[in-house]
Amino acid sequence: MKNCERFVGLLSDYADSTMAPVEKSEFAAHLKECAECRSAAEGVVNLRRSLRRLPALQTSQDFETILRTRIKLDRRTHVAPIWNMRYAGSRRVVSYSAAAALAVVCVFYLWQRLSADALSTTPSSLTVSQMQIVPNQALPSVSPAKILYTLDKITPQLWPNLGITRKGAARSSSPVSKDSVQAKPPARTEVTPVSHQVITF
Amino acid sequence: MAEPLRKSETQISDEDLIEKFQRGDIYAYELIVKRYKDQLLNFVYRFLGNHEEAEDVVQETFLRVYRNRHAYQRVAKFSTWIYTIAGNLARTELRRRNRRRIFSLSSMGVEDKEYEISDDMLSPERHTNTVLSEEIIQKEINKLSPKFREVIILRDIQELSYEEISKIIRVPIGTVKSRVNRARLRLQSRLKHLFEKSK
Numbered sequence: 001m002k003n004c005e006r007f008v009g010l011l012s013d014y015a016d017s018t019m020a021p022v023e024k025s026e027f028a029a030h031l032k033e034c035a036e037c038r039s040a041a042e043g044v045v046n047l048r049r050s051l052r053r054l055p056a057l058q059t060s061q062d063f064e065t066i067l068r069t070r071i072k073l074d075r076r077t078h079v080a081p082i083w084n085m086r087y088a089g090s091r092r093v094v095s096y097s098a099a100a101a102l103a104v105v106c107v108f109y110l111w112q113r114l115s116a117d118a119l120s121t122t123p124s125s126l127t128v129s130q131m132q133i134v135p136n137q138a139l140p141s142v143s144p145a146k147i148l149y150t151l152d153k154i155t156p157q158l159w160p161n162l163g164i165t166r167k168g169a170a171r172s173s174s175p176v177s178k179d180s181v182q183a184k185p186p187a188r189t190e191v192t193p194v195s196h197q198v199i200t201f
Numbered sequence: 202m203a204e205p206l207r208k209s210e211t212q213i214s215d216e217d218l219i220e221k222f223q224r225g226d227i228y229a230y231e232l233i234v235k236r237y238k239d240q241l242l243n244f245v246y247r248f249l250g251n252h253e254e255a256e257d258v259v260q261e262t263f264l265r266v267y268r269n270r271h272a273y274q275r276v277a278k279f280s281t282w283i284y285t286i287a288g289n290l291a292r293t294e295l296r297r298r299n300r301r302r303i304f305s306l307s308s309m310g311v312e313d314k315e316y317e318i319s320d321d322m323l324s325p326e327r328h329t330n331t332v333l334s335e336e337i338i339q340k341e342i343n344k345l346s347p348k349f350r351e352v353i354i355l356r357d358i359q360e361l362s363y364e365e366i367s368k369i370i371r372v373p374i375g376t377v378k379s380r381v382n383r384a385r386l387r388l389q390s391r392l393k394h395l396f397e398k399s400k
Contacts, residue, residue: 042396044385047385047389048385050338051358054358
């Protein structure tokens with residue numbers, strides 16, 4: 001009985017008649033002794049026979065007509081994806097072209113960003129004299145106390161001209177030292193504009 | 202399209218047919234459909250146990266073959282490729298159906314659940330009827346888990362080789378053999394009474 005597990009594992013080979021001759025004689029000898037394995041072997045052989053005898057089904061008569069209609073509809077709505085093209089070489093060309101296009105876009109974007117940064121850090125690019133100063137009364141709805149500006153529009157070089165000081169720093173009417181001008185401003189800083197004036201660009 | 206295949210048409214291999222179709226020969230596609238529609242229907246029907254759903258899946262299989270004809274490469278047998286597509290679609294359909302069943306059972310009242318048909322309603326006395334025997338066998342096949350069901354259908358109903366089954370379901374041959382063996386053992390123990398009656 002201890003061999004039952006081994007022989008159960010060979011039942012399919014027995015039913016498929018793919019057993020090696022040595023195994024086959026061992027298996028036959030075991031079946032003579034073991035009623036349980038004998039019953040299982042008979043069961044598997046019967047099952048295999050029954051499954052093969054199951055009636056073969058046929059598709060309905062209009063199967064191909066329906067299929068043709070579906071294909072026609074599909075052709076109208078479905079565009080074959082480009083990666084389904086026949087030749088792997090073409091697929092490679094498409095991939096390389098896409099990668100190159102992406103690289104060009106990235107380079108262009110970086111170049112634009114860099115030139116914008118360069119312009120904004122050039123002191124001569126924007127001076128107070130070029131700004132139009134209008135009286136505060138023109139915009140009565142603007143809070144007279146404090147207005148928040150994004151500092152990437154107002155460069156540190158312009159701060160003294162606009163009367164801007166970093167929050168917490170002592171305000172002085174004397175010219176701002178070089179160190180304080182070069183200090184990196186925070187991303188967003190509270191700014192007090194020159195009194196009675198609003199700057200428009 | 203219902204007329205039988207001519208001799209020259211049966212001699213041409215599946216692989217040659219799909220290559221012709223890849224070159225734009227629509228007639229080659231029609232021959233492929235003729236060759237495989239019933240085989241695939243039997244495979245999918247035994248897997249799903251529903252004729253209508255099975256026919257839908259086979260339709261979808263041929264549609265995929267049409268759409269993705271250039272994805273086939275001659276390194277694999279065409280039959281392996283088309284059976285893989287059909288098997289994947291059948292498994293997807295089964296999962297969808299199971300989700301639907303869970304939903305409909307959860308929305309049923311207690312009283313509704315009592316009217317579900319039990320397997321015990323098929324008494325052993327009626328097993329002598331061949332049609333009923335087929336139904337019982339199909340019912341027992343449906344009770345197997347999909348991984349066992351698929352291999353036993355491919356092996357014992359479709360009569361494919363272990364090697365081909367291994368390629369279709371993408372598992373090693375040893376695993377296929379072990380699954381077939383276990384599926385056969387389970388089925389034979391559940392259908393023992395049927396075989397004893399028919400002796």
